[in-house]
Amino acid sequence: MEEDNFIESLFELADNLEKPKINKRDVCSRCRRPVTVCWCPFLPSEPIQISTTVFILQHPFEESRNLKTAPMLNQSLSPGKCHVYRSKKFPEHRYPGLLELMRQPNTLLLFPGPGAEDISELPPVGDEVSYNLVLLDGTWGQAKHMFLSNPMLQFPRKVQINPTVKSKYVIRTQPDDGSLSTLETAAFALSVLEQIPDLFDVLTKPLEALCQFQLNHGACTHHSKTYKIENGLWKKKLSKKALKRLEEKKNQQILDGNQQS
Numbered sequence: 001m002e003e004d005n006f007i008e009s010l011f012e013l014a015d016n017l018e019k020p021k022i023n024k025r026d027v028c029s030r031c032r033r034p035v036t037v038c039w040c041p042f043l044p045s046e047p048i049q050i051s052t053t054v055f056i057l058q059h060p061f062e063e064s065r066n067l068k069t070a071p072m073l074n075q076s077l078s079p080g081k082c083h084v085y086r087s088k089k090f091p092e093h094r095y096p097g098l099l100e101l102m103r104q105p106n107t108l109l110l111f112p113g114p115g116a117e118d119i120s121e122l123p124p125v126g127d128e129v130s131y132n133l134v135l136l137d138g139t140w141g142q143a144k145h146m147f148l149s150n151p152m153l154q155f156p157r158k159v160q161i162n163p164t165v166k167s168k169y170v171i172r173t174q175p176d177d178g179s180l181s182t183l184e185t186a187a188f189a190l191s192v193l194e195q196i197p198d199l200f201d202v203l204t205k206p207l208e209a210l211c212q213f214q215l216n217h218g219a220c221t222h223h224s225k226t227y228k229i230e231n232g233l234w235k236k237k238l239s240k241k242a243l244k245r246l247e248e249k250k251n252q253q254i255l256d257g258n259q260q261s
């Protein structure tokens with residue numbers, strides 16, 4: 001069991017243990033977490049007014065796996081600016097509103113890959129410009145599966161970010177040093193679209209606080225998978241492709257070293 005998963009279930013257990021006592025003072029009414037691990041003090045003092053509306057399509061496994069970061073975004077933004085839909089499949093007849101959304105010309109789907117535009121090259125929000133930003137919340141594999149199995153996701157413009165920041169989500173192994181959690185991806189994309197440079201830091205403060213809390217209580221910092229592989233810390237068997245990539249990278253480093261000397 002992953003450490004964060006384990007800690008999350010401890011929190012849930014604590015939640016459940018508190019219910020029979022009906023001691024509401026012990027659970028925060030806003031974030032619904034035990035007051036000892038409440039991240040509300042780290043939310044912005046006033047909900048942030050933005051022009052973009054965020055839609056998170058969350059893989060059902062993701063909700064149980066991660067530390068529920070979508071509510072942090074929801075609570076940080078002004079009402080109606082963050083919507084979460086939880087499912088693997090979004091059939092058009094059951095989600096007519098989503099279909100309509102995906103067909104709007106100002107809807108952007110954050111999905112990196114060939115054909116995805118760099119979000120920093122789009123016109124920023126203004127009097128004439130506003131966006132709907134759609135994110136797929138899950139592992140890369142889950143997100144890819146969601147993308148391929150939901151025809152409506154083919155409609156929106158695909159965009160990607162080139163983050164200049166490092167993930168603060170240190171207690172969960174990110175696939176690569178450049179990878180950000182969904183909350184961080186949304187925060188970074190919003191900071192670019194809305195032209196508010198410190199929006200990333202503001203929106204990720206609760207996450208940072210939560211990670212810090214867990215680090216203080218025994219969770220250890222997770223390095224990215226790439227870092228672990230490159231430093232011989234990866235315990236699982238590597239695919240042929242991963243081994244080849246590692247070999248190529250080492251050769252490149254040797255070449256770079258030779259060139260420098």
Ligand SMILES: [Zn+2]
Binds near residue numbers: 030
């Ligand atoms: Zn709270």
